[in-house]
Amino acid sequence: MAATIGVLAVQGAFREHCRALSRCGAAVKEVRQCSDIAGIDALVIPGGESTAIAKLLIMLHMLEPLQQRIQQGMPVYGSCAGLILLCNSIEDAEGKPLPQARLGGIDATVRRNAFGRQVDSFETELPVQGIAQPVHAVFIRAPFIVRTGTGVQVLATVGGNAVAVQQGRLLATSFHPELTEDTSIHRYFLSLL
C-alpha cells in the first residue's frame, strides 16, 4: 500500500502543501486531531506561525504523540514554522534562547525571524544539495540555522547561513516551496520514505 503523508493542518499554509504533495502523486491526509496521527506514515509541517502551531499542538494534546512518532523514525518535512518546530533549540532574532514549545528531532539551533521583518522577506534562486536545478525559494520572515550538531547535513545556505538541513529522514527548509509550482523539494522528501 502506498504511504500516506499527513499534513499538519492546525494553522498555516497546509492546503498548499497538500496540493504540492498530491501533484507528486502522494496520498495526503490532513492531521487536525490526535486521532489522525495513527493513520500516517510521514508528516509535513507547513509554514505558519510557529508559536500558534505549538500552542495548538499542546491544546489539542498532539505534541507528545507526534514527538513519539518522530523518535520512532517517522519521516518529517517542515517548511519555515515547520523547520522551527523540528529544531531541538530555538532562539529569538537577537540570539536569546526562547522557551517556546517544539517537536524537536533535528540537532540544531534555529534563530526565528533571522532575516528580519516582512519588508526584508525575499525570493531567490537557491542551489540545494541533492536537487539538480536551483529551487525558486520564497523566504517570508524566515528563520535560519545558527548551529548544527553532528549528523545534520546542511543542504543550502544564504549568506553563509543554513536554510535547508537534513538529519536522517527529517528534512527542513527556511523557505516555502509550497508557494511555488516547483515540487522538487516535495519530491526529494518523498524519496526519503
Added chain:
Amino acid sequence: MEHGTLLLKTGLAEMLKGGVIMDVTTPEQAQIAEEAGACAVMALERVPADIRAAGGVARMADPSIVEAIMKVASIPVMAKARIGHFVEARILEAMGVDYIDESEVLSPADESLHINKQPFTVPFVCGARNLGEACRRLAEGAAMIRTKGEPGTGNVVEAVRHMRQMNSDIRRLCSLGDEEVANFAKEIGAPLEIVLRVRHEGRLPVVNFAAGGIATPADAALMMHLGCDGVFVGSGIFKSGDPAKRARAIVQAVTNYQDFALLGEISKNLGEAMVGINISDIPAGERMQERGW
C-alpha cells in the same frame, strides 16, 4: 534577490490562514495574544469599540505604541492607516510594520481614492463588503482581503452579511456565460482582469479573513463555516471579562470549527462577553462599513 514582490505579500497572508489576528493596544496585551496562539496582532491606540465611543477623528496610532508592541511580539505586527492616507502608510512601512490595514475603522483621509498600494514593499490588507469592493482593492495592490462586518459592535450579523454577499457574488460570476462577464465587471465596478481571475479560480485570488463583530468562539467558527480563511477579533477579546481565556478559546475554535462537541467545551465559563450593539441602533452615518469606495 527580490523584495516586496506580490508573492511575498500574498505569501505572508497564506501563512496566517487558519489563525486569529487580535487587536492589541499595549505590549502586555500583545503578549497575552501571542501566548494564546494568535497568528498576528493589530497594534492600535484604541480598539474599535472605544473609537466608536470616543467619536471625533480616528487616526493612525502613535508610532511609539506600535513600536513598543513590535518589540515584544515575535509574531507579525499589523497596524492601521486611514483610507487614502499614504503618508501614514509610508510611516508604518518605514517603522518595519509587517502588514498595513487600510482601515475603515479610522476616519478616511480621502473621500474618493484608496492608497495606491502597488509601489509599497509592505503588504496591505483591506476591507470589503462584496466582490466589487474586493476586486477594486486588489487592483490597487492589496495582498489580503477581510470582510468588513461592523467593527466595535460585538455583533456578528454584518460579518455574516458581507461573507455571504462575497460568496454569492462569486457563485454568480462563476455561473455566467463568457459573454456576460464584462458586463458583470462593469456592474460591480471591478476591473475585468481581476474578475476573470476570480472566475477562473472560483474564489478570491488572495486570503480572505472575516472581521467586524466577532466576539465568541462560536462566532469565529461560524465565519470559518462560511468559507473565510481566518478571523480578526478586535474589541471582542480585550473588552471581555477574561481576555486570555477567550483569546485561547477563539484560537481553538478557528482550528476546530467542524468539531461541535469541542466548541461546546471551549465555550464554557469564558466570563462576560463584550456588550454588543444592535446595528439598527447605530445612526447610518456612523456605520464604519460604509467608509471605503
